[in-house]
Amino acid sequence: MRPVLTKAIADVRRHRLQTLVVFVIAALAITVGSMGGTLLVQTTSPYDRAFADLAGPHLIAVFDTQKVNQSQVAATASLPGVTASVGPWIYAAVPFEKNKAKFALSVLGRDDPDGKLDREQVVVGRWIQGPGEIVVTRSFAAGNQIAIGDRLTALGTPAKPVLAVVGEVVDVDPNPNRGWISSGALASLVAADAHLDYEMAYRFQTATSRADIRADLNILSAALPPGAVAGSASYLDFRDGYNFNNSLILTFLLAFAVVALAAVAVIVANVVAGAVLAGYRDIGIMKAIGFSPRQVVMVFVIQMLLPALAAGVVGVPLGAIASKPLLDQAAQAMSLPPPSPLAPGVDLIALAVSLGLIALAAALPAWRAGRMDAVTAITTGAAPAGRYANRRVGWWRVPEALTLGVGDAFARPLRGGLTAVAILAGVATLVFASGLYSAILKFNDLFAQPAFQVTASRLGGYSDAATIDVLQQDSETNLVVGERQLTVAVPGQPDPVPMTIFRGRSQQLGYRMAEGRWFGGPGEAVVGVVLNPYHWRVGQTVDAQVAGGQVPLRIVGTCYCFWTLGMDWSSYAPVAPTAEPTDYIVQLRPGANVDAYVGRISAAQPDFLLVQPISTFGSGFDIEAALDAMVVALAVILGAIAGLGVFNALLLTTRERVRDIAILKALGMTPGQVTAMVVASAGVLGLVGGVVGIPAGIGLYRYLVDAMARVAGFSITSGTFPNSFDPVQLVLLALAGVLVALLGAILPARWAARTAVVNVLNLE
């Protein structure tokens, strides 16, 4: 072992620049590994992580205060099967107003944000300390431009008390429209005869399936007077809803993490393998003086691992620092608490995988060389022999330095190929990321509803007829479509199916059709392309169990919409004759002022209608900004790693060709021509990598988007977005590959140009 260590350490000292390159590349790789690993974990089970961190409950149950008192509800904590519980808290729906904008919030009286279960994590400001204060969800604050210190007017009583917003929280309940006040303050916000409920959160011994949760709920119901349980929500519903709503950001994060890790792995392996290939002559000499093939491998592995280990010390904290903005943005977009960027498990895995990869990349070529006889190894390493190395001078129309440089690029085909592959991996990854980015933006556009501008929701007991009256009386109302959202059962499907029922001329809503047509009357339905895990197709008939009755529906089209089944009210009325829409989508007359319209309708019925302009799709956070940040981070890191790969390859080539460069200088090659020769050598590798990287990236995009859509149960494929790639952008990305190569070539080229002819040739 001693000679191995002596030789490895001596090599590290002798090849300081190469050691520095391996160190920097390993540090960047470990940084990306740490970032990618953390993002991968986030995308795999972000809800489960938040659920564990915040002690999410299996079930949140709502109890009618007219049927049970607080102590009866509290006693359910000791029911069989209940392993933990918090509450009960008093709860009511309260309308609020801020600067004439109205919001409906489900308000809980809760004094303590912590506890055994259902913890509220304050991410901005602080928790409530007394009456007159309110804490809201971060999603609600962001979606409604509410900041700490803003004052919300409660509209539930004539006194209209004002509450100051003191904090923003995140928790495991995906519903953003919630607020918390001190437990004694709720009575002052609602009318004396207003309906109040208790809310309590539970964990159960068995709660892995919906059937388990139903059985647990039955135990609760049985222990209380009939009708006491007014409602419930299970964590399984929360999780499914959460995963669906965040499928876009999850998809991108997953793809980003996987592709970035793969690209970095390819580039790092190339650089390390290239460095070992350059040491073939050394390998021959080592063998000649008695090193065994195993010892040869160990020398190179240790030589590469020493800087890589040092890189780990830098890369892990750098990864944590670099992850933080991405994690924060992703968490914010997903309405989850920001996770700690320090994930020791992930960091250790990233470190171990990076070191393993570097060791493997060093061991494979060293093992190959270690098995050669000494003379062959020395010969292979000493001169660019072989048919690929030989070339002709005679391309007279192009400056000779360029022809020589182009020839040099592949004088060592393996090293040249590895360098081109490093550029290719970087360019392909960026092409993939830009395609995915463009597809996501187009995906958003597909779901936009430009034909409608305003939504209105009925609050409390305000009637459907009165709502229609208010809306129709405004001269700028052109069309009103009523809407009701349900979950229905479909025989053969284990989970409830989300359904939207439309009343009125819904064909004018402007949903884009992927296939077929909009429903035209009773017995017809349209399926959303996103949430169609059952793979229902046009022409198929589905028997939906709606409001206790059976409704056979023939699917006549698929559309870009976020529900599974959509049908006309005429299909619904026979099974639910007294049902009414709860929400209304309003199309305004051309030229109408949306904000003025919203203001007028809100003023007409301030307490019972929640009127809002239809905003862009999303949770209120700027998903584009989050995606931009990720693509930029990816571009910078991959560019740096690929550039260093080129630098390393050219450094080795220049060092190896120092004699040839000296001869050419002796024959009259100017320093500028030497520089041009080395840069041309890099440029051609960059061009090959860039040009091949474009179709590779497009292929990767198509394959991964289709694969992710299959996994997510989307009916959307890469073919849905035929123009995801901008030709100009593709050309620029190919040129970016060349640019990265040229940047990597600058220093080796300058060193080559300064080669001292006399010193080099006299040493021969």
Added chain:
Amino acid sequence: MLDGLSLQVADGEFTAVMGPSGSGKSTLLNLVAGLDRPTSGTVTVGGTRLAGMGETELARFRRSGIGFIFQFFHLLNNLCVVDNVLIAAQLAGGQEAASRARAQQLLDELGIGAKAREYPAKLSGGERQRVAIARALINRPAVLLADEPTGALDSSTGEQVMELLVAFNQRGQTILLASHDLQLVARHARRVINMRDGKLTGDSQAGESER
């Protein structure tokens, strides 16, 4: 290291610089070729003063003004014989057809025309040095510098190389040759310069005793 050396070489001369290792022979040739720079003093070749020239100007000077033959040939291993010769013409901006014709002519004259497409690795030492001579002459340089051109060759091959150089000299090529082989030099050079420790210790014409 050269010390107080003053030397003039006339056009068409075949001058040999003699001296033991470390006497400064190679340094003198490197200075004439513009590969090295004097700390003081001047070097003028064909009326061109090298002092004050930048690297690029020196490179351009070498292309057409100098032909250099090295002891260890210094051929480019990844170019075939004819391309090793042509690369110098290409650097000097020569016309393709004319350069190819001259390269082939030189190779034929040097007796290796049949090996124009071979790579240096397959040539003997003598053949490699002939390629180096052809490369050095392709641009019709003002001065042909030869630094121990026979140092890596056996005596018979060395003799042949010297005869080739004499033949080119007889056609007017100025040659400045460094060697430590007194007998070889005495048989071929017309003027012999002796050096020791960087100083000129003798300057004689062939057949004369040292002055």
